[in-house]
Amino acid sequence: MEAIAFYTFAILTTVMFLITVLTNHALYALxxxxxxxxxxxxFFFLLGADFLGAIQIIVYTGAVMALYAFGMMFFDTTRDVxxxxxxxxxxxxxSGLAALTVVAIFTAPIVSGNITALYPVIxxxxxxxxVGMVLFTKYLIxxxxxxxxxxxxxIAGIVLAGKKMDHSLTLMKEEEIERQxxxxxxx
Amino acid sequence: xxxxxxxYLILSTILFAIGLIGVMRRKNLLLLFFAxxxxxxxxxxxxAAISSYYGDLTGQMFAFFIIAIAASEVAVGLxxxxxxxxxxxxxxxxxxTSMRG
Numbered sequence: 001m002e003a004i005a006f007y008t009f010a011i012l013t014t015v016m017f018l019i020t021v022l023t024n025h026a027l028y029a030l031x032x033x034x035x036x037x038x039x040x041x042x043f044f045f046l047l048g049a050d051f052l053g054a055i056q057i058i059v060y061t062g063a064v065m066a067l068y069a070f071g072m073m074f075f076d077t078t079r080d081v082x083x084x085x086x087x088x089x090x091x092x093x094x095s096g097l098a099a100l101t102v103v104a105i106f107t108a109p110i111v112s113g114n115i116t117a118l119y120p121v122i123x124x125x126x127x128x129x130x131v132g133m134v135l136f137t138k139y140l141i142x143x144x145x146x147x148x149x150x151x152x153x154x155i156a157g158i159v160l161a162g163k164k165m166d167h168s169l170t171l172m173k174e175e176e177i178e179r180q181x182x183x184x185x186x187x
Numbered sequence: 188x189x190x191x192x193x194x195y196l197i198l199s200t201i202l203f204a205i206g207l208i209g210v211m212r213r214k215n216l217l218l219l220f221f222a223x224x225x226x227x228x229x230x231x232x233x234x235a236a237i238s239s240y241y242g243d244l245t246g247q248m249f250a251f252f253i254i255a256i257a258a259s260e261v262a263v264g265l266x267x268x269x270x271x272x273x274x275x276x277x278x279x280x281x282x283x284t285s286m287r288g
Contacts, residue, residue, distance in 0.1 A: 003188045010198050017202055017225050021209035026217060033221050040228050043195070047239035049247050056231075059254050064224070064261050068217075071265040074272055075217060091211045099204035107196070119244045134244045135251070146255040153259030160266030 005046055013039040026072060034065045051128040195236030202229035216268055216278045220261070227257045 016036035020029045037060040044053035119134050135143055206229055209222025231250045238246025272278050 002190050006190045006194060013198075014201060014205070017205045020221050020225065021205055021212065026215070029218055029221055033224060036225070037228065040232060043198075043232050044235050047195075047235050049235045049239060049250075052231075052235055052247050052250055055251065055254060059258055060224075060228075064258060067261050067265055068220070071269060072217065074269050075278060091208065095204050095207040095211060098207050099200055102200050102203050103196075119248075121242045121244060130244060131247060131251075134248060139248050142252060146252055150255060150259050153262040157262040157266040160263070161269040 002046065005042070009039050009042045009046075012036075013043075026075070030065070030068055030072065033068075034061050037061045037065065049127060051131045192236055192240040195240075196233055199229045199233035199236070202232065205229075214280050216271075216280060219280070220264055220268075223260075224257065227253055 013036050016032045016039060019032035020036065023029050023032070038057060040060075041053040041056040044050070044056055119138060122130060125133075203226060206222050206225035209225060210219060213219040213222060231253055234246040234250045234253070236246075238244060238250075268278060271283075275282065
């Protein structure tokens with residue numbers, strides 16, 4: 001049963017991400033990426049990481065994809081995306097090499113076989129409860145730093161893409177900024 | 188048939204390779220962002236699988252922080268992208284030569 005679920009979702013995720021990478025239509029890429037994100041959460045549920053699966057659906061398909069959808073309203077998405085490919089052989093060779101490196105990175109610690117669990121899973125306690133216990137004791141400071149980072153990102157997003165951009169320095173042409181600084185210098 | 192850790196790691200590697208192909212292929216910055224999301228998700232699968240098969244919660248913790256970083260990256264990156272599009276009308280990587288790099 002687990003094998004059927006694994007192979008089904010593996011094939012679905014791979015196909016969705018291949019569509020995302022290879023299509024020339026931005027809207028198809030967005031939809032395929034959102035579908036792939038949801039299929040990935042299935043792996044987290046299969047692996048017993050229930051909380052991570054829920055977070056995957058909420059954050060990725062809920063927040064990130066909605067943000068991309070809003071961002072795409074600013075761009076011309078109906079036009080086909082033209083990609084310039086200089087040498088496909090080089091690209092595929094490099095990606096194959098990088099994939100081999102990743103395999104080596106992941107299999108090296110397994111071959112050594114002396115891994116011990118730092119924060120072992122406790123029997124009879126739900127996954128969300130365990131995550132809470134570890135996150136709010138051992139990883140409290142990274143958690144708070146991540147919270148501050150999200151706040152910084154939110155303010156940066158508001159400042160960069162805000163409505164009052166026509167009065168902001170970041171949108172003006174270089175000549176306008178120069179003229180304004182000159183005026184200020186004269187005063 | 189038993190699904191082992193290797194199955195998950197190989198799947199994660201395949202997805203990572205797909206993401207790498209996307210990063211190398213794309214010239215449009217928005218679609219380049221999509222490819223980086225695929226990369227982050229592939230690594231998340233590997234973390235969750237190792238966490239599950241070794242009975243250790245550290246992998247899941249790292250996956251959480253990766254998701255938080257991905258969310259903030261999208262917020263800042265899209266802000267910059269919208270700004271760039273308003274200024275120049277293009278989101279192609281080849282058009283970004285104002286720094287003469």
